Amino acid sequence: MPKQATHATAPPRQRVILAGVDTGQDHVRFDVEMDELDALARAAGCDVVARLVQRRPSVDPASLIGSGKVTEVSEAARLNNASTVLTLNALRPRQRTNLEKLLGGEISVLDRTVVILDIFAQHARTSEGKLQVELAQLKHQAANLIGARDALSRLGGGIGTRGPGETKLEVDRRHIRSRIELLEKQLDDVRTRRREQRRSREGTPVVALVGYTNAGKSSLMNALSGSTVFVADQPFATLDPTLRKARLSDSRDVVLADTVGFISDLPKELVAAFRATLEEVTSASLLVHVIDASNPFWERQRSSVESILKDLEAADKPTIIAWNKTDVASAHIGGEGIAVSAKTGAGLAELRAAIENAL
Ligand SMILES: Nc1nc2c(ncn2[C@@H]2O[C@H](COP(=O)(O)OP(=O)(O)OP(=O)(O)O)[C@@H](O)[C@H]2O)c(=O)[nH]1
Ligand SMILES: [Mg+2]
Known part of the structure; x- marks a missing residue:
């Protein structure tokens, strides 16, 4: 079975730049995590075209990456024709919108969690797996709703946009909540069924x-x-x-x-x-x-x-x-x-x- 989700017309692979803020606690660990992010991006079907690291004692509270480095990221994106920046550090919704603004509005910014969710969405095969991924994505979106709208209305496809689908992304928080409740209920039924299957395997x-x-x-x-x-x-x-x-x-x-x-x-x-x-x-x-x-x-x-x-x-x-x-x-x-x-x-x-x- 092919690994990647197969698309009827294969879209061009998304060109991404990896960006990380190394706050200096453990450089070796930081490098390992950047390598892991690289593998995650590739597993999500992206081409990694550049990798940029900023060393500073803590992430920039407003935009995650400090302004000096943002210029560098922007330049790298232009040179490499990249559409997306993936950050190793978790992004707050506000940091994400600010960073996208600083990058000129043409580049979408996503963090590691979104990439992992996207791989899960691509690899889920069973209806249960799909339910679980949708639930995780909705929970993530509910927590990041401010940032999500802006970015998603601009993105044509690619990581961060698979799964629940754009129409659902555009609905309000309450709507997401009720969908979450429904999914949780369905998954509860799955759990009950699994328990019964487990009992039948007893021995x-x-x-x-x-x-x-x-x-x-x-x-x-x-x-x-x-x-x-x-x-x-x-x-x-x-x-x-x-x-x-x-x-x-x-x-x-x-x-x-x-x-x-x-x-x-x-x-x-x-x-x-x-x-x-x-x-x-x-x-x-x-x-x-x-x-x-x-x-x-x-x-x-x-x-x-x-x-x-x-x-x-x-x-x-x-x-x-x-x-x-x-x-x-x-x-x-x-x-x-x-x-x-x-x-x-x-x-x-x-x-x-x-x-x-x-x-
Ligand atoms: N050299 C070597 N490679 C191995 C061995 N076991 C697994 N691999 C390779 O390691 C890679 C990952 O193997 P998987 O069995 O898919 O690993 P997994 O733990 O199920 O991974 P996920 O399902 O992605 O979490 C594959 O390329 C395997 O061929 C081993 O004993 N020796
Ligand atoms: Mg496996």
Whole structure:
């Protein structure tokens, strides 16, 4: 299945400039986050044409980026024929409208959260997934209504405009609220249905694969169950949860649950909206936390995942760490857990045994 949403007439790829304000707490972390934003922008179907960084002790309260840098951004946009600026730092509605004004009114400004929401909108396949994305987008819009109107009436298409659709974006806050209520009600029904399905599976324990996006959860699911769920080298390839039966030994079957990956600073609208599918995680008997051991920043990724699990009240669940991609990992792998490679199959027998033991 193609990764990107296919359009009847493929629109030209949106040309974007990445902009970030580095407030100096941690330069390495800042660089990693900018790289991640780059990957997110590409996953959303954009061409990244330039990257600009401003170092200052705090973001500009009026326009996020200080005026000196705005001129530079504007110049870069002109030279590179870019239509959009993506900011790493979260934008307040007022900062966004001010920044757009300062950039001359031709360039739209979006932040990381909008890009993530957009990828989710493109990758949602099931009706449940679509409901959840719409809910997250509406919640985000409700919180950013002042800025949203201006920008969206100008944008022809591209990130930030998919999903609920322009007509709905133009309605007032009250209208959005009632739509949110309706979606929440529908998702409640989904949750009830899921609970019933879970009850009917009783007897076969569920093992949920969790981890940072792109860690290799779906690959591991395929390797353990012999299935062929979609795998891709980009963030948020998986959105809708998938359950597959896997045989651990002659006497033991489990249901593996693959679900949406986590990311640092996961927008809170998304966590709330994905409660129904994340219940696969919270109701599982066991978690396998898949860590990409080849990623130099696995420690940061690991702690992001752990903090999201805490938010989901799943931090106390029995958990096995699976250090994945050990075929290419040069990084030293620390502590407990099983070293595996979904690609070569190394360590899978041990992982199966560890899962069986833990159950
Ligand atoms: N070298 C190597 N690459 C791997 C391994 N496991 C997965 N990959 C690659 O890592 C990328 C991400 O794999 P996925 O299985 O889609 O990762 P995921 O955790 O499901 O990612 P999302 O669904 O996007 O959150 C793909 O390009 C895989 O081919 C492995 O053991 N070794
Ligand atoms: Mg996946």
